[in-house]
Amino acid sequence: xxxxxxxxxxxxxxxxxxxxxxxxxxxxxxxxxxxxxxxxxxxxxxxxxxxxxxxxxxxxxxxxxxxxxxxxxxxxxxxxxxxxxxxxxxxxxxxxxxxxxxxxxxxxxxxxxxxxxxxxxxxxxxxxxxxxxxxxxxxxxxxxxxxxxxxxxxxxxxxxxxxxxxxxxxxxxxxxxxxxxxxxxxxxxxxxxxxxxxxxxxxxxxxxxxxxxxxxxxxxxxxxxxxxxxxxxxxxxxxxxxxxxxxxxxxxxxxxxxxxxxxxxxxxxxxxxxxxxxxxxxxxxxxxxxxxxxxxxxxxxxxxx
Amino acid sequence: xxxxxxxxxxxxxxxxxxxxxxxxxxxxxxxxxxxxxxxxxxxxxxxxxxxxxxxxxxxxxxxxxxxxxxxxxxxxxxxxxxxxxxxxxxxxxxxxxxxxxxxxxxxxxxxxxxxxxxxxxxxxxxxxxxxxxxxxxxxxxxxxxxxxxx
Numbered sequence: 001x002x003x004x005x006x007x008x009x010x011x012x013x014x015x016x017x018x019x020x021x022x023x024x025x026x027x028x029x030x031x032x033x034x035x036x037x038x039x040x041x042x043x044x045x046x047x048x049x050x051x052x053x054x055x056x057x058x059x060x061x062x063x064x065x066x067x068x069x070x071x072x073x074x075x076x077x078x079x080x081x082x083x084x085x086x087x088x089x090x091x092x093x094x095x096x097x098x099x100x101x102x103x104x105x106x107x108x109x110x111x112x113x114x115x116x117x118x119x120x121x122x123x124x125x126x127x128x129x130x131x132x133x134x135x136x137x138x139x140x141x142x143x144x145x146x147x148x149x150x151x152x153x154x155x156x157x158x159x160x161x162x163x164x165x166x167x168x169x170x171x172x173x174x175x176x177x178x179x180x181x182x183x184x185x186x187x188x189x190x191x192x193x194x195x196x197x198x199x200x201x202x203x204x205x206x207x208x209x210x211x212x213x214x215x216x217x218x219x220x221x222x223x224x225x226x227x228x229x230x231x232x233x234x235x236x237x238x239x240x241x242x243x244x245x246x247x248x249x250x251x252x253x254x255x256x257x258x259x260x261x262x263x264x265x266x267x268x269x270x271x272x273x274x275x276x277x278x279x280x281x282x283x284x285x286x287x288x289x290x291x292x293x294x295x296x297x298x299x300x301x302x303x304x305x
Numbered sequence: 306x307x308x309x310x311x312x313x314x315x316x317x318x319x320x321x322x323x324x325x326x327x328x329x330x331x332x333x334x335x336x337x338x339x340x341x342x343x344x345x346x347x348x349x350x351x352x353x354x355x356x357x358x359x360x361x362x363x364x365x366x367x368x369x370x371x372x373x374x375x376x377x378x379x380x381x382x383x384x385x386x387x388x389x390x391x392x393x394x395x396x397x398x399x400x401x402x403x404x405x406x407x408x409x410x411x412x413x414x415x416x417x418x419x420x421x422x423x424x425x426x427x428x429x430x431x432x433x434x435x436x437x438x439x440x441x442x443x444x445x446x447x448x449x450x451x452x453x454x455x
Binding site for chain 2: 010012085086087104105106107108109111112126127128129130193
């Protein structure tokens with residue numbers, strides 16, 4: 001499988017075999033340090049929107065493999081302020097780097113960047129649309145903590161309407177015969193488009209606002225934050241913030257081997273008291289980002305084939 | 306009794322037939338008719354054996370572009386386009402909705418990059434009837450009621 005020069009834009013662009021191949025390379029990356037693999041390669045990180053984990057883990061992944069990084073962390077210090085289009089910014093950046101990581105508040109920005117660039121583009125989040133490297137690290141974490149991806153009972157809880165991570169993860173996991181439990185207040189439930197897609201693929205799902213109704217069945221519980229920045233109306237946000245707060249009271253109602261995931265940052269949806277239990281894997285999940293990003297960088301830069 | 310034509314025949318040009326009555330003016334509207342010097346006839350609520358009522362647009366001295374034919378397909382999926390040469394039908398085209406729609410429709414998502422940069426729109430047709438499309442850029446699905454022409 002050759003990923004050289006390929007853009008990583010949307011999880012929809014990948015087949016099941018391709019996803020499994022990326023996970024396999026991620027595992028190799030975790031085992032072997034490879035400190036010189038990306039010698040003489042330069043990565044541009046163009047973050048038009050703030051990010052902590054994603055940006056730092058791309059930086060760290062590149063430097064651990066011997067590559068160099070340049071870029072910006074906010075659009076404020078760039079020519080975007082002078083009215084430069086995204087197209088022109090990418091045309092310029094591709095001349096300076098071997099690959100480009102982009103995060104941008106507008107949906108479809110990464111796809112447009114890929115059309116402007118002859119160098120590979122990696123989407124690190126385009127508005128509410130896609131964040132494929134997050135999805136891949138989620139898959140990698142599930143595979144690692146459960147030993148498999150197939151036939152799992154997956155609960156997704158929180159903001160399922162606006163949360164891009166749950167949308168992409170639902171699409172990706174659909175290759176592996178899951179059963180989904182979508183747990184959210186009606187107004188923040190999984191959009192109909194995704195439910196229709198699942199119906200078409202004959203994948204079972206169940207929607208509820210009550211976690212206790214399904215908690216005993218779950219192998220994975222993927223918790224998301226109610227995202228203040230996605231609500232146009234602050235009154236709406238106030239209505240739903242803090243609607244789910246998981247703590248140790250949950251423990252008698254779950255399987256012993258249930259793993260709780262969260263893309264982070266969290267606000268108050270998972271209490272710290274759960275951090276030290278065998279169920280919490282969210283910090284390990286964030287750490288896995290580095291293996292997956294190392295794998296993707298090595299693949300698109302053609303150093304692993 | 307001799308059947309009388311509601312609108313007269315044209316020598317050279319294009320006749321768009323089998324337009325749903327309520328879409329006739331819309332079809333005329335999307336065609337670039339500025340600067341046409343020949344006769345343009347627009348008729349609606351004509352009696353039709355197959356459709357009950359139908360609309361018709363005749364334009365002397367104009368050939369349609371592929372983009373215009375695709376636009377007509379989105380508004381009037383059962384329309385026929387007749388190319389007229391010396392009063393005869395030279396070619397009859399049944400309009401079809403293409404699998405990929407370039408340039409002609411808007412993305413309804415205000416956060417889509419195409420509503421913020423000067424680039425051509427591109428949509429994939431997921432379903433023809435009822436029409437459902439997916440934006441190439443923001444990946445949002447749009448149903449017929451969300452679709453508007455550029």
